[in-house]
C-alpha cells in the first residue's frame with residue numbers, strides 16, 4: 001500500500017478545497033464573495049479547533065500546578081497599547097508596485113530573496129542580505145530598505161517590473177471608536193495579541209490566587225491584525241485566535257525557564273502526532289524590542305517551514321512599562337529571598353489557527369489501495385483520535401430487520417461519552433469513505449451477527465482492518481483510544 005504525502009504547492013490547494021468540501025473551513029461571508037483573510041470554521045472545523053484549544057488549555061493548566069487560566073476582554077484601555085509599544089512600533093514596512101498596484105511587505109520580499117539565494121547554495125549572500133535589511137529596519141531607514149530591493153532587482157511577480165513606491169510603515173492594529181456620542185468617543189483598539197490582557201491582570205491573579213513566582217497565566221482568545229499581505233489560507237488572517245501563556249519568573253532564572261518551555265512546547269506538538277521531521281526550532285536573528293531570547297517552532301507547511309509558535313523571553317519589559325505608565329506598582333514580594341521585584345516573563349504563544357492548519361496538513365493523506373483493476377486512490381485525515389471531530393460513526397449494515405434500531409440504540413448509549421454520529425445512508429463502503437474524509441478514527445458496524453450475539457465490528461480508519469467486539473466493551477475501548485489522556489501521557493513521559 002503506497003501512502004503518499006504531497007509536498008508541492010498543489011498540496012495546499014487540495015487541503016483548502018478539502019477543508020471547504022468537508023465542513024472544516026469556509027471563506028467568511030462567502031455569499032458576498034468573502035472577506036480577505038477572514039475565515040469561518042464549519043461543523044467539523046469547530047470540533048477540531050475546540051479539541052486543539054482544550055488539549056492546549058488542559059496541558060497548560062492541568063499538567064502544571066503553577067499555571068492558571070484567564071479570559072480577558074478584547075478591548076482594553078488604549079494606554080495598554082502605548083505601554084506595550086504597539087502604538088509606536090507595531091508596524092510592518094510596506095511597498096507597492098506602481099504597475100500592478102499590488103502591495104507587499106518589504107521585509108518579506110527580501111526574506112524571499114534570501115531564501116532563493118539559500119536554495120541556490122549562496123548561504124553567505126543570503127545572510128548578508130538579511131543582516132543588511134535588519135540594520136536598515138533597526139535604524140528606521142526605509143529608503144535603505146527600498147534601495148536593497150532595487151539593488152537586488154526584485155520584481156513584482158504580477159507585473160514583472162521593479163517600479164516600486166517608497167517604503168512606508170504601516171501599523172497593524174485595528175482601531176474603532178467607543179462611546180455613544182461621536183464628540184466624546186475615544187479611539188480604542190482591537191487587541192493585536194492576547195498577552196497584554198495577562199500582563200494587566202498579573203497582580204489580580206497573583207494576589208487572589210495566592211500564586212508564588214514562578215507561575216504562569218494561560219489564555220485563549222481572538223487577536224486582530226491588519227496584515228498587509230494575507231495569504232496561505234488560515235496561516236495569516238486578520239482575525240485569528242492565540243493561545244498564550246506568560247510565565248512569571250525570578251529575574252536571572254529566565255533562561256532556565258526559557259529552555260524548559262522550549263522543550264515542553266516542542267513535546268506538545270510531537271504528542272499531537274506531528275512527526276519530528278516536520279518540526280524545527282528557528283532562533284530569531286533579530287530580537288523584538290522586549291526580548292532577550294526568542295525562538296520559533298516551525299512546521300513544514302506545504303509552502304515551507306514557517307512559524308507556528310513563538311517562545312520569547314520578554315524580560316520585565318511589559319510589566320515595567322505598565323508600571324511606568326499606570327503608576328501602579330507591578331511588583332512581587334518574594335518571601336524566599338525577602339525581596340521585591342518585577343518578575344521576568346517567558347512567553348509561549350501559538351496560533352490556534354496555525355496549529356489547526358498544521359494538524360490538517362499533517363493529517364491529509366492520499367494513498368493507493370488495492371491492486372490491478374481494484375486499485376484506487378483513497379484520501380483520509382489521519383488525526384490523532386483525541387483530536388478527530390467525530391470519534392465514532394455507528395453504521396447499520398442495512399436499514400431493515402431491526403439493524404437500524406439496534407445501531408441507534410448503540411449510538412444513544414455512547415454519544416454522551418464522545419462525539420458519535422449515526423449514518424444509514426448509502427452503501428457501507430461509501431459511508432466508510434465519508435468518515436475517512438473527515439478523519440473519524442472508528443466505524444462501528446451493526447450486522448446480522450450483532451442481532452444474535454451483541455457484538456459489532458470496529459473498523460480502524462488508518463488500517464481499514466476490522467475487529468469484532470462486544471457492545472458492552474465499546475464505550476470503554478473507544479473511550480480509552482479517543483481520550484486526551486493519551487496525549488497527556490506522552491507529554492509527561
Ligand code: ATP
Pocket residue numbers: 193225227234235236237238240241242307308309310349350351352353354355
Ligand atoms: P509572523 O512573523 O508570521 O507575522 P509573528 O512573529 O508576528 O508572526 P507573534 O506575534 O509571535 O507572531 O504571534 C504568536 C503566534 O500567533 C504566531 O506564532 C502565530 O501562530 C500566531 N499568529 C500571528 N499572526 C497571525 C495571523 N495573522 N494569522 C494567524 N495566526 C497568527
